[in-house]
Amino acid sequence: MSVSIRTRLLASLLVVAFASAAGLSWYFLNQLESVSLRMLEERLASEAMVAAAIVGERGIGNPAPLQAALLEADPMIPSRMRILDGAGVAVIDSAGEAGLGIDYSERTEVQEALAGRYGAYTRIGDDERFGMYIAYPIRAEGLIIGAAYASAPTLSVTNLLRDYRLRLGWALGAFLLVTLVFAELLSRWLAKPLRQLESGTAALATGDFTVRVDPVGSRETRAVAEAFNTMADEVERVVSELKNEERRKSRFVSDVSHELRTPLTAIRGAAETLLDGDVDPEDADRFLSTIVSESNRLARLANDLLALQRIEGATGELPLSRIDLSEIARKAAEALKPLLEERRTHIEVSGEGPDVLGDPDRVQQVIANLIDNASRVAEDGTVRVEVSAEGDRTVLSVLDEGPGIPEKDIGRLFDRFYRTESSRARASGGSGLGLAIVKAIVTAHAGEIEAANRPEGGARFAIRLPSLKE
Numbered sequence: 001m002s003v004s005i006r007t008r009l010l011a012s013l014l015v016v017a018f019a020s021a022a023g024l025s026w027y028f029l030n031q032l033e034s035v036s037l038r039m040l041e042e043r044l045a046s047e048a049m050v051a052a053a054i055v056g057e058r059g060i061g062n063p064a065p066l067q068a069a070l071l072e073a074d075p076m077i078p079s080r081m082r083i084l085d086g087a088g089v090a091v092i093d094s095a096g097e098a099g100l101g102i103d104y105s106e107r108t109e110v111q112e113a114l115a116g117r118y119g120a121y122t123r124i125g126d127d128e129r130f131g132m133y134i135a136y137p138i139r140a141e142g143l144i145i146g147a148a149y150a151s152a153p154t155l156s157v158t159n160l161l162r163d164y165r166l167r168l169g170w171a172l173g174a175f176l177l178v179t180l181v182f183a184e185l186l187s188r189w190l191a192k193p194l195r196q197l198e199s200g201t202a203a204l205a206t207g208d209f210t211v212r213v214d215p216v217g218s219r220e221t222r223a224v225a226e227a228f229n230t231m232a233d234e235v236e237r238v239v240s241e242l243k244n245e246e247r248r249k250s251r252f253v254s255d256v257s258h259e260l261r262t263p264l265t266a267i268r269g270a271a272e273t274l275l276d277g278d279v280d281p282e283d284a285d286r287f288l289s290t291i292v293s294e295s296n297r298l299a300r301l302a303n304d305l306l307a308l309q310r311i312e313g314a315t316g317e318l319p320l321s322r323i324d325l326s327e328i329a330r331k332a333a334e335a336l337k338p339l340l341e342e343r344r345t346h347i348e349v350s351g352e353g354p355d356v357l358g359d360p361d362r363v364q365q366v367i368a369n370l371i372d373n374a375s376r377v378a379e380d381g382t383v384r385v386e387v388s389a390e391g392d393r394t395v396l397s398v399l400d401e402g403p404g405i406p407e408k409d410i411g412r413l414f415d416r417f418y419r420t421e422s423s424r425a426r427a428s429g430g431s432g433l434g435l436a437i438v439k440a441i442v443t444a445h446a447g448e449i450e451a452a453n454r455p456e457g458g459a460r461f462a463i464r465l466p467s468l469k470e
Contacts, residue, residue: 193217377402
């Protein structure tokens, strides 16, 4: 069952008020009890020390006068006083003769006093009432000859606390009643503008991502309304991105299926032909070559897909370091030298620029891919790699002398599996993922890549990466 914010606010205020009042009451009652018991102990200790001093001067050899004095003073003293001899036996008792001769030597506080120390203990006494017992040593001529033993019930403290608890109970009830009225008014005032947000949230929940609300009410309520509108903007954007991503995934699955179908069809056709038999050796070799070639293409496609997935799924774990793009470009050109010589392509690396932060292997993979692509369309020509600075970016450009890029292809050049007209025959055996991988790596380095046609002919691929300060 759902509970409204008004009810929750009301309940929260009451819980906080009750917990605060109860906690404070418990604290002050405990403090009051502690102070009262301490005052009672101090009074009993004073009485015991006075009695010990008097008996210490007169001795306890003739207890009759002291017994008479205690009996006479008993109505005015709210505590019971006993004088114990060295064995812990009562020789004087303000309660009368009934208390004489009782052995108190087993009691902890008495043992403390007979050992020369102050003794205090709280227990249930012979009268079945909770009481406090104080024992103080009696000294005469440096020797302990007995103990002054004072006690009193804690009933006065209990009665005092009971009275305070009753008063606190009434005060707590009145406090909660006032809090209830205040919380009710406050919750109504706060909940009124919030209800106006309910229709907006309900509309958003049903799929109307264009809904917005007017910020009204208190500052906090207006802040909530503005936050709702911000959230609605974000939700609308995210939903739009999710729809686009879903379309991209659907297209990606379709593209992958299409890419796999061609080599699988070729492999199956060649295999079935070989299984049928009656194939001359020359054709058999050709069919086997087809199977090997298409299998290799499938392997390259799978490897490229895995590489793309790893790059796009990376979450900052690239091993970044300070790198010089000119040096990386020279390494990429040197690694491709045999291939470039086979294609009769000359390569030139020139220029300098600020260092960048990146994964050297990944950046070299990007440059090598761009040089490889450029050499395919610039056989018997020159591929130039130029490094320069452009504001807070370091730019690496790869320029070729090929036929350029058709204008209709420039916008989709970095899409997965997209091929220009000049490469649709797949004669090179490419997977159509090379430039998609290049873009993914550059994006992972917080960079940008663009392709354009050069006015003098040929194409230019430019990578822009954030420069590092010296």
